[in-house]
Amino acid sequence: MGAFLDFSNVSFAYHTKAGETPALNNVSFQVEEGEFVSVVGPSGCGKSTILSLIAGLLVPEEGSISINGENTGIGYMLQKDHLFEWRSVYKNCILGLEIRKQKTEENLMRVENMLIQYGLMPFRNARPSELSGGLRQRAALIRTLALNPQMLLLDEPFSALDYQTRLAVGSDICEIIRNEHKTALMVTHDLSEAITLGSRILVLSKRPTRIIYDARIQFPEGLSALQKRNTKEFQDYFQTVWEVLNNGKA
């Protein structure tokens, strides 16, 4: 059996009246089950395009994308939590189940359990505006996990938070994703975040985008995301990725 996600020779361009903007040019990579892959690259290099292509919101012009596994549902977390103020926290969490008409007892029970497990039960009937930034992200994650996807796509999910909250929420959310045994692909422009949260890092070049660096990230066991920032490994990874990004090649 091949990789969990096979992104193979994919090319994609945006078309407007002003002309064609090539976004991806023959990009290939694979993701194994259970991996947490961070994707970094210059602004506008097509990082989010990759996620949209995997999620099926865009269709590749060339190449193919295949996902293996029994349950190949894909969950997507956007930059902002987009919790709807006209729905309670619980109703926001079951939005996907409502849309897909999957409000089965089992699925609803899973949402209830996640609300309990991740500390949102006291806010079950609250409006999203009553939640802190961190709790909002948790609610958004539960909304994504409610559909029980095997793979999560995270599009700069912490960029709307202030720096302090971001550090805490980032490691918190990644912990939850690992707890739930999900495969994840996270786009970010924050190198430190990419290194401390991911188990592998992909560095993209400027447009038309290619993959210029692909490496596994390993830290001593049991370190939190914040503790990882003080290690020698972190400095080395950071230095390497920084140079790759600056030089445009490995």
Add this chain to the structure above:
Amino acid sequence: MAKHKDTCSNQERYIRKQKKDRRMINFWRVAGVIFLLGIWELAGRMGWLDTFIFSGPVKIVQCFCRMLRSQDLLRHTWITLKETLISFLLMIGIGTAFAMLLWRFERLAKICEPYFVVLNSLPKSALAPLLLVWLGANMRTIIVSGISIGVFGVILNLHTGFLKVDPEQIKLIETLGGGRRAVLSKVVLPSTLPILISVMKVNIGLSLVGVVIGEFFAASEGLGYLIIYGSQVFKLDMVVMSIALLCILTILFYQAIQLLEKSILNRFTL
């Protein structure tokens, strides 16, 4: 502690000032009307104004009491109220349905837009004689007149509102597996509810205008009919009284929508 006391009294002073301001504004609102009515009545009694043409507050009240006793006034007011509410609900319903259709089918929207813009700017009173010929002198004509006056504005405003919905929110629904229908029901309609309410606020008054225009042409009852009838037989008391009743109806409609707004928009405060 002393500082805290100071803050309290400053706060109390601030609240007292706010209350005083509000009382003052209300006082001058009422006083202005009483003053103008007083001048009007005085001008009539002193012979500065011809009360046959300009009527007067006391004569209007007398006319009101007379017509109220004969129950005619309640009937006419009820007819206008009923026609306005029917026109208004149909206008909002038809307008929302069309706006949804235009949102759903972008090409249709592009084709129809110039026509709606022209129809929206057309003076709808110009349509009333046509409606009279096409539909006859009955309530149907009046209701269509009430609908036509605002429906194109409703369509254009709501459609614009629908298009302004955050594309990221739409993307969220798509990532959760929803199609256009889910986007409409889960995001577009709920998030444009505040726009719908403000459209309703404007158009409840417009419906009344359309109904009165329709009544001018096609009615044998209603406040619009009373205005036309009164002016033809030079019963100016009746005309002005009907206009005053229209003002009161407008205020009541507006207040009703404001109540609706408060109860709904409380859920939307971010």
